[in-house]
Amino acid sequence: MTAALPQSIHLANSEATLELGRKLAQTLPPNSVILLEGDLGAGKTTFVRGLAIGLGINEPILSPTFTLINEYVEGRLPLYHFDLYRLESTETAELFPETYWEGIEVDPGITAIEWAQRLPYKPPSYLNLQLEHTPTGERQATLMFIGLDNIAFAMSNE
Numbered sequence: 287m288t289a290a291l292p293q294s295i296h297l298a299n300s301e302a303t304l305e306l307g308r309k310l311a312q313t314l315p316p317n318s319v320i321l322l323e324g325d326l327g328a329g330k331t332t333f334v335r336g337l338a339i340g341l342g343i344n345e346p347i348l349s350p351t352f353t354l355i356n357e358y359v360e361g362r363l364p365l366y367h368f369d370l371y372r373l374e375s376t377e378t379a380e381l382f383p384e385t386y387w388e389g390i391e392v393d394p395g396i397t398a399i400e401w402a403q404r405l406p407y408k409p410p411s412y413l414n415l416q417l418e419h420t421p422t423g424e425r426q427a428t429l430m431f432i433g434l435d436n437i438a439f440a441m442s443n444e
């Protein structure tokens with residue numbers, strides 16, 4: 287398994303968090319998984335809104351805290367948005383998250399999982415995005431590519 291060096295990215299405001307998601311979404315291949323970690327209000331859903339914009343999804347992205355999974359199918363690729371905040375890892379296993387990231391029973395898409403630390407097991411390769419509050423009310427992102435040999439799509443500066 288390969289793990290590229292973590293990239294640290296300063297996000298000065300919500301627009302910067304959106305923009306990070308938007309940029310990534312333009313290059314992510316089908317069956318990509320993004321595991322999102324960070325405290326309450328760290329910006330996880332904001333990042334997923336950016337992903338949706340980058341995929342060309344016009345529907346509003348609502349936090350799936352109660353529904354657990356929301357699916358958006360109108361973009362370049364389907365977006366599967368999980369929020370595991372309310373779950374224990376045994377309950378999370380019952381959601382069969384691999385159904386989504388393997389893209390076998392569903393159309394291959396982008397799976398973004400909030401509170402991914404609640405997952406009982408992880409996919410063989412994924413992007414890990416950690417979001418942290420800074421003392422000044424901004425955010426610090428740490429992006430790691432785990433198990434991905436081809437990180438060419440990681441970040442372009444365009």
Ligand SMILES: Nc1ncnc2c1ncn2[C@@H]1O[C@H](COP(=O)(O)OP(=O)(O)OP(=O)(O)O)[C@@H](O)[C@H]1O
Nearest residue numbers: 297298299300303326327328329330331332424425
């Ligand atoms: N880089 C940033 N700087 C300052 N505020 C930000 C930044 N990114 C997002 N926010 C703001 O933080 C607030 C919480 O964002 P968001 O709902 O995306 O967090 P979350 O991690 O999904 O929270 P939860 O844990 O409740 O799911 C929103 O008001 C959002 O606009």
Ligand SMILES: [Mg+2]
Nearest residue numbers: 330331349400
């Ligand atoms: Mg959220």
